[in-house]
Amino acid sequence: MSNEEFCFDGLIGPTHNYAGLSFGNVASELHGQEVANPQAAALQGLAKMKRVAGLTGRQCLLPPLRRPRLELLRSLGFRGTDAEVIDRAFDYRPELLAICYSASSMWTANAATVSPSGDCGDGRLHFTPANLHSTLHRSIEAHSTTRNLRSIFDSEDLFCVHPPLPAQTWFADEGAANHTRFVAAGQAAGLEFFVFGIRSDGTGAAPQKFPARQTQMASETVARRHQLEPERVFFAQQNPRVIDAGVFHNDVIAVGHEDVLLCHSQAFLNQSQVLGGLSQQFENLTGNPLRIIEFSETELSLRDAVSSYLFNSQIVTRKDGGMSLICPIECDGNQAANECIAKILDGENRIDEVIFLDLRQSMNNGGGPACLRLRVVLDARQRAAMHAGVILTDSLYVKLTAWVRRHYRESLSQEDLRDPNLIDETWVAMEELSKILDLPSQVLLDQP
Numbered sequence: 001m002s003n004e005e006f007c008f009d010g011l012i013g014p015t016h017n018y019a020g021l022s023f024g025n026v027a028s029e030l031h032g033q034e035v036a037n038p039q040a041a042a043l044q045g046l047a048k049m050k051r052v053a054g055l056t057g058r059q060c061l062l063p064p065l066r067r068p069r070l071e072l073l074r075s076l077g078f079r080g081t082d083a084e085v086i087d088r089a090f091d092y093r094p095e096l097l098a099i100c101y102s103a104s105s106m107w108t109a110n111a112a113t114v115s116p117s118g119d120c121g122d123g124r125l126h127f128t129p130a131n132l133h134s135t136l137h138r139s140i141e142a143h144s145t146t147r148n149l150r151s152i153f154d155s156e157d158l159f160c161v162h163p164p165l166p167a168q169t170w171f172a173d174e175g176a177a178n179h180t181r182f183v184a185a186g187q188a189a190g191l192e193f194f195v196f197g198i199r200s201d202g203t204g205a206a207p208q209k210f211p212a213r214q215t216q217m218a219s220e221t222v223a224r225r226h227q228l229e230p231e232r233v234f235f236a237q238q239n240p241r242v243i244d245a246g247v248f249h250n251d252v253i254a255v256g257h258e259d260v261l262l263c264h265s266q267a268f269l270n271q272s273q274v275l276g277g278l279s280q281q282f283e284n285l286t287g288n289p290l291r292i293i294e295f296s297e298t299e300l301s302l303r304d305a306v307s308s309y310l311f312n313s314q315i316v317t318r319k320d321g322g323m324s325l326i327c328p329i330e331c332d333g334n335q336a337a338n339e340c341i342a343k344i345l346d347g348e349n350r351i352d353e354v355i356f357l358d359l360r361q362s363m364n365n366g367g368g369p370a371c372l373r374l375r376v377v378l379d380a381r382q383r384a385a386m387h388a389g390v391i392l393t394d395s396l397y398v399k400l401t402a403w404v405r406r407h408y409r410e411s412l413s414q415e416d417l418r419d420p421n422l423i424d425e426t427w428v429a430m431e432e433l434s435k436i437l438d439l440p441s442q443v444l445l446d447q448p
Contacts, residue, residue: 002380003118003188006058007316007373008390009049010106011400011433012042013064014408014426017417018365019098021137024210026246026306027366034364038103039408041361045106045372046400048357049392052326052373055318059392062108062152062374063433065144066446067426068100068417072140083420090418099137101417107367108374109177109251110138111145113222116181116377117158118188121227124160125382127153128222130175131164134213139167144446151443152387159382162225165218170200173218176374177249178238180256184286188379191282192228194219195250195268197238205269207243214238214249231285234278237269245302251370253305257315259288260323260349264305265296291349299343300336308337312368315351324353328368332356389438399436407432 020032053059070085073096078085090097105111115126129146132138142164153159165171178197183190196219197212198204206212216235223233238250242264247253254263259282261275268274275292282290305311307330314326325344331337341354362372378386407429409416416422427445434441441447 003116003377004058004383005317005375005377006060007052007056008060008062008108008376009045009373010108010111011061011064012038012045012106012362013067013103014038014042014429015067015101015412015422016041016103016106016361017098017101017412017414019095019102019414021095021098021102022135022248022366024243024246024248025366027364031364033414035411035413037361037410038412039404039410042404042408043401044359044361046397046404048326048359048369048372050397051355051357052314052316053392055324056316057319060390061392062111062148062390063437063439063444064103065105065141065148066430066444067103068423069140070100072100073097082423086418086420094414097417098414099140102137104138105141105145106362107371109249109371110175111374112149112175113173113179114176114374114376115192115226115228116190117379117382118377119181119190119192119226119228119232121229122160124158125153125376125378126226127159127161128173128225129161129164130173131167131171132174133167133169133172134174134211142167147443147446151439152390154387155385158385165221170215171218171221172213172215173222174213174249177251177371178214178219180254180261181375182256182259182261182282182290184259184288187286189232189285191285192223192233193256193278194223194233194235195238195254196235197243199237205237205240207240209244210246210248212238212240212243231281234281236274236278239266239269239271242266242302246306247302248366251312252309253311255311255313255315255370257323258317260291260293260315260351262293262311262313262315262344264300264302264311265294266302293344293347293349295340300340304334304336308334309363309368310337310340312370314369314373322352323350324355325351326355326357326369328363329356329358329360330363387439396436403429403432403436
């Protein structure tokens with residue numbers, strides 16, 4: 001195939017910790033203040049990447065962002081040496097220090113929205129980095145993510161990395177976690193499915209307990225920026241009820257890949273109309289049916305959907321043309337989720353294999369297999385122009401696992417974040433990583 005989908009997983013950073021910063025993310029709040037294991041987290045993430053690389057031959061990574069961001073604390077009036085700034089911020093409000101150390105860039109489904117060149121009017125591959133306006137600890141990622149993407153996809157003829165949308169309520173954007181692209185086998189152009197949580201003007205249905213993180217105006221603006229024709233775009237609203245149940249992004253309640261959509265029956269507002277319209281538009285565009293696998297509340301309750309993260313599983317097309325469903329190991333321990341998986345494997349769809357992976361360090365913070373990857377469809381020219389240092393090979397995997405074991409702590413508590421030695425440890429690690437990935441250190445350390 002001339003167009004191939006590559007998964008870019010976030011390499012989990014050395015300051016991975018459980019601060020419970022994400023309001024509306026049930027797992028994040030449940031495990032807040034627990035002791036994390038950054039080394040185990042990174043090794044689990046790398047093991048997932050290696051497994052996908054073996055299945056598809058198309059696995060890449062995005063580096064972690066520089067942490068801590070002490071300039072944020074200084075901008076808030078904390079003065080002194082780095083050690084003094086850390087201590088003063090922790091004594092004032094520990095969450096501020098945790099925000100500066102957050103390793104949440106690991107969830108690259110939130111890094112950007114990506115539209116392949118076959119969909120875009122100018123024939124280039126388009127990225128819009130997410131502004132992640134809804135939470136402070138993630139909003140500080142946008143600039144660095146933009147810089148990383150521009151470093152990796154460094155050809156204006158082939159790629160367009162836009163700036164993030166304005167960091168304002170109307171344009172709250174959480175990236176590909178609320179975006180799915182459907183495409184028929186062998187076709188270059190697809191149908192892009194944008195899901196928003198709330199209308200920007202405040203009208204219509206809205207969640208009452210937890211915030212909606214993606215606005216209608218943000219989704220529409222990204223589609224317009226990427227030069228997507230109306231017939232290649234479909235917009236839908238997430239069901240406010242599921243947001244209030246802890247489904248903070250659409251990818252916690254629905255996942256799609258090529259011509260397959262796996263979703264809960266309450267994923268979308270006015271679901272029957274949404275799925276009917278989406279199916280019809282896909283068939284009109286491609287001449288092929290959209291294969292929808294839908295589970296009801298009786299088959300899988302919202303509670304079980306959130307605790308198992310079945311719908312945050314990752315679907316990949318293997319080298320042999322079959323599809324594998326990569327599930328968090330939590331699904332294997334959930335009877336309802338297991339029964340749904342059995343139905344998927346027995347059904348008339350292209351998914352013929354299930355793989356359970358241990359991603360507990362990420363799952364404890366509310367991120368499953370799909371959260372950890374950003375899908376990027378590349379043609380041959382784009383593949384050749386992309387920075388090759390981020391493609392996961394057997395050799396790079398060995399180097400990265402050794403790097404993690406050298407530099408990552410095996411435990412990290414909230415109290416540990418005030419240890420000034422952690423700053424030096426992370427910066428030394430990032431300097432070495434820049435050499436391993438052959439990326440400029442000023443990019444990874446976000447320096448002028």
